[in-house]
Amino acid sequence: MAKFYVTTPIYYVNDVPHIGHAYTTVAADILARFNRLLGKEVFFLTGTDEHGQKVQKAASERGLTPREYADRMVENFRGLWKRLNISNDAFIRTTDGEHVRVVQEVLQTLYDRGEIVKRPYRGWYCVPDERFWTGKEIVDGNCPECGRPVEELEEENYFFLMSRYRERLIRHIEDNPGYILPETRRNEVMGFLTSRELGDLCISRPRKRLSWGIPLPFDEDYVTYVWFDALLNYYSATRYLAPPSGRGWWPAEHHIVGKDILTTHAVYWSTMLMALGMELPGNIFAHGWCTVEGRKMSKSLGNVVDPLEVIDRYGVDAFRYFLFREVPFGLDGDFSADALVARINSDLANDLGNLVSRSVTMTRRYFGGEVPEPTGVEAEAKGLAEGLLERVRRRMERLAFQKALEEIWTLVAYLNKYIDTNQPWALSRDPSKRDRLGTVIYTVLEGVRFLAVHLRPFMPGSSEEICRQLGLDGPVEDLAGLRWGGLKPGTRLPKPRPLFPRIKPGEPPAGGEGPEGRSLIGIDDFAKLELRVGRVSRAERIKGSDKLLRLEVDLGETRQIVAGIGRAYEPEDLVGKRVVVVANLRPARLMGVESRGMLLAAGEGDELSLITPEREVGEGTRVR
Numbered sequence: 346m347a348k349f350y351v352t353t354p355i356y357y358v359n360d361v362p363h364i365g366h367a368y369t370t371v372a373a374d375i376l377a378r379f380n381r382l383l384g385k386e387v388f389f390l391t392g393t394d395e396h397g398q399k400v401q402k403a404a405s406e407r408g409l410t411p412r413e414y415a416d417r418m419v420e421n422f423r424g425l426w427k428r429l430n431i432s433n434d435a436f437i438r439t440t441d442g443e444h445v446r447v448v449q450e451v452l453q454t455l456y457d458r459g460e461i462v463k464r465p466y467r468g469w470y471c472v473p474d475e476r477f478w479t480g481k482e483i484v485d486g487n488c489p490e491c492g493r494p495v496e497e498l499e500e501e502n503y504f505f506l507m508s509r510y511r512e513r514l515i516r517h518i519e520d521n522p523g524y525i526l527p528e529t530r531r532n533e534v535m536g537f538l539t540s541r542e543l544g545d546l547c548i549s550r551p552r553k554r555l556s557w558g559i560p561l562p563f564d565e566d567y568v569t570y571v572w573f574d575a576l577l578n579y580y581s582a583t584r585y586l587a588p589p590s591g592r593g594w595w596p597a598e599h600h601i602v603g604k605d606i607l608t609t610h611a612v613y614w615s616t617m618l619m620a621l622g623m624e625l626p627g628n629i630f631a632h633g634w635c636t637v638e639g640r641k642m643s644k645s646l647g648n649v650v651d652p653l654e655v656i657d658r659y660g661v662d663a664f665r666y667f668l669f670r671e672v673p674f675g676l677d678g679d680f681s682a683d684a685l686v687a688r689i690n691s692d693l694a695n696d697l698g699n700l701v702s703r704s705v706t707m708t709r710r711y712f713g714g715e716v717p718e719p720t721g722v723e724a725e726a727k728g729l730a731e732g733l734l735e736r737v738r739r740r741m742e743r744l745a746f747q748k749a750l751e752e753i754w755t756l757v758a759y760l761n762k763y764i765d766t767n768q769p770w771a772l773s774r775d776p777s778k779r780d781r782l783g784t785v786i787y788t789v790l791e792g793v794r795f796l797a798v799h800l801r802p803f804m805p806g807s808s809e810e811i812c813r814q815l816g817l818d819g820p821v822e823d824l825a826g827l828r829w830g831g832l833k834p835g836t837r838l839p840k841p842r843p844l845f846p847r848i849k850p851g852e853p854p855a856g857g858e859g860p861e862g863r864s865l866i867g868i869d870d871f872a873k874l875e876l877r878v879g880r881v882s883r884a885e886r887i888k889g890s891d892k893l894l895r896l897e898v899d900l901g902e903t904r905q906i907v908a909g910i911g912r913a914y915e916p917e918d919l920v921g922k923r924v925v926v927v928a929n930l931r932p933a934r935l936m937g938v939e940s941r942g943m944l945l946a947a948g949e950g951d952e953l954s955l956i957t958p959e960r961e962v963g964e965g966t967r968v969r
């Protein structure tokens with residue numbers, strides 16, 4: 346059996362995941378699922394990058410060890426992947442003991458072979474940011490990131506002799522046109538390699554400046570540079586996380602990365618593998634950037650889109666579909682709620698959803714809900730359906746997800762048109778056309794089955810639901826074995842459910858609220874909110890929940906409020922604190938405890954900070 350190994354970057358564990366991270370991971374998931382359906386043995390790896398300055402700093406600010414902090418933050422990623430229906434086979438963390446051992450083993454090997462040497466290193470150091478810049482990077486003697494003055498510093502460090510591999514790397518890229526894709530990115534890497542000297546790579550950090558890293562096995566005064574450690578995850582995972590496989594899992598078929606980290610992969614990682622005498626991966630694919638309503642996503646612009654919110658409002662599969670239908674994989678793409686709603690309404694509700702519901706409804710109406718026996722084979726429909734796999738496969742080999750979806754939609758469009766042309770409703774009125782009606786309905790249902798299977802990698806949940814509506818249970822057939830005529834006459838179809846309800850433009854879908862930034866409110870809307878300053882007089886944990894606290898808050902009168910801040914605050918730290926309360930909120934019960942109001946806090950997930958007035962103000966004072 347052919348093997349297929351695909352990876353995502355390992356994400357910085359201190360980040361809260363956003364749609365950019367989701368984008369990469371869903372892409373890898375689509376590939377993994379597609380290749381499983383082709384009958385390959387698949388290993389799909391994702392994970393988190395947990396060493397380095399930022400993690401160390403964030404942890405110490407919270408009074409946690411870096412590992413404790415990472416243990417909490419990693420759940421954000423795991424939770425999101427679950428909600429997004431990601432089918433990863435393993436999840437690697439660079440703090441795993443096994444990974445650390447592989448990194449040290451590799452360092453020792455390279456050191457013993459003379460591929461790593463110690464040299465003086467000169468650079469510009471930003472003390473508050475605790476990081477080095479090169480002379481080219483600094484701006485008028487200041488740190489390019491924070492703008493504060495930098496100082497020139499010289500220290501000894503270990504270097505991986507990357508420059509030795511420049512020629513070989515250029516040749517490899519020339520000889521293997523699919524090594525770096527898309528082609529524009531490949532050309533950029535070639536430009537980078539051919540237009541200048543390739544330097545050596547500093548792979549150590551003195552432990553006195555950075556302690557949260559993997560110690561160099563040959564010099565305990567240093568830890569490993571995070572990127573050197575991180576890139577090795579792709580290999581170390583094959584040593585302890587991959588299922589046993591006769592041929593071994595290395596090399597990977599695809600590394601999927603964002604364009605921001607192409608150089609580290611195409612240059613650092615490739616040359617590291619060369620120095621180790623290991624095979625290079627089959628392909629490094631650098632996709633484009635997700636922007637939001639035309640702008641770069643950033644915390645300071647406040648436009649970071651939380652994938653969980655999008656899923657809650659529009660559904661996982663609509664989101665997965667949108668990400669890969671709207672823009673060719675490789676180019677930058679824009680996310681906006683309006684564009685998403687437009688796609689849901691046209692492609693999903695109108696084209697696909699309608700097709701499924703029409704075919705099931707007609708089967709119920711004309712054949713009592715049982716798949717009819719066809720009296721002939723519709724050659725055109727059969728040809729189109731059976732030819733789909735080849736066309737989709739060709740697109741998927743180049744990671745052209747958008748084109749693959751377009752191919753699938755040609756069958757959606759064909760079947761909708763087939764219904765309109767054959768007018769089953771007219772056939773049903775003429776008893777002599779009963780056989781023809783059976784063939785027409787069978788053809789549509791069988792076509793829908795082909796669609797469900799081809800859609801499985803992109804929209805796994807909806808694909809399953811379509812199969813359920815066709816009365817099929819059990820695992821979906823593998824793609825290669827899919828044959829026209831597989832749907833058995835006589836199969837009973839259960840009651841259908843709408844797959845993708847239409848969303849009125851400008852209105853939130855049922856049960857949700859307007860996506861961020863879409864619905865502006867007037868001052869009178871704001872006036873409906875009664876915000877008041879309160880003072881916490883009692884606080885205790887609610888049994889059975891690590892998140893919920895029962896508070897008594899003095900607003901002039903005493904209120905019982907249940908607040909979800911138990912992972913951010915200890916009850917005893919809250920007593921006496923001034924807080925801002927939404928005072929006219931309808932009462933609610935949480936874990937059986939009544940809550941009359943809500944505290945305001947800023948932040949995401951468990952990283953919450955209570956809002957408190959900056960000066961002394963009395964209990965019950967209105968906030969406006």
Ligand code: MSP
Binds near residue numbers: 353354355368
């Ligand atoms: N830890 C490194 C990667 C090490 S891999 C050996 C890192 N992590 S990261 O958390 O910053 O994630 C980087 C990846 O997230 C990008 O390469 C890209 O795949 C994805 N994205 C992050 N922001 C993105 C967008 N705005 N748009 C699209 N993808 C983006 O770098």
